[in-house]
Amino acid sequence: MFCLNLHLTASVSGCGVPSYWPNTSRVVNGEEACLYSWPWQVSLESFYPTCGGTLIAPDWVLTAALCITLHTYRVVLAEHDMDKEEGPEQSIMVAKMFIHPKWNDNCVSCGNDIALLKLEKSASLNDKVKPACLPEHSSTLTHNQPCYGVTFSAAGGPRATRLQQALLPVVDHSVCSQSDWWGSSAKTTMVCPGGDSKSACHGDSGGPLNCKGRDNRWYVEGVTSFVDGRGCNTPKKPTVFTRVGTDVLINMNNNFKKYLSSFHC
Structure with missing residues (x-):
């Protein structure tokens, strides 16, 4: 794991701006998060x-x-x-x-x-x-938009003791609601990122889906809700998040x- 411990000073403040920036440079199936890079x-x-x-x-x-x-x-x-x-x-x-x-x-x-x-x-x-910042009511997520799940759960294994993160590209509702995905279980009030064979068991219930906005701040766009009963790595069955809006x-x-x-x- 490579962590650039860039400590941003008072030049940027407020919600959604970590002092220690997370490593988002690689597509990973879960890895230890950089120290204090998800401060919310x-x-x-x-x-x-x-x-x-x-x-x-x-x-x-x-x-x-x-x-x-x-x-x-x-x-x-x-x-x-x-x-x-x-x-x-x-x-x-x-x-x-x-x-x-x-x-x-x-x-x-x-x-x-x-x-x-x-x-x-x-x-x-x-x-x-x-x-973290809160999204506005009109906020939308685009298909394949890179977001991150953060948790103390390890991918497909025992509970991790150190904070983990996983890249979870957003799956559009028109895809996630297809019969071979989540079907009618995928409501418009939900978002289901990830979903291929390398989906990570990334989330404790209640944990955030972190998505970077155009202003370079991180927004909590989802709250971890449920996974498929067959396991977290089931293809076309990503973890489902409750959509967040003010x-x-x-x-x-x-x-x-x-x-x-x-x-x-």
């Missing part, structure tokens, strides 16, 4: 790590609805190696959980697998902890609307 990645934990998530504001985290039960949760930021206490980690308890009102935990493929977590206190933003999050929670009006990345 969150580990959602109860008694143990359960899901991934995305920091989208100092005190808001985005994850999957299927991750949320009656447990008490905390989020851990700046986590790279789960087997080591490396120093910059931040552990913050979750104060409130807001699940999409149309989520049905008996039908994951019905959609709406998305949740907002309000933290007890704001994360301390620094060069290792930053929020309108979806505003409709879920009015407090988030207030946040958007008071905080700008």
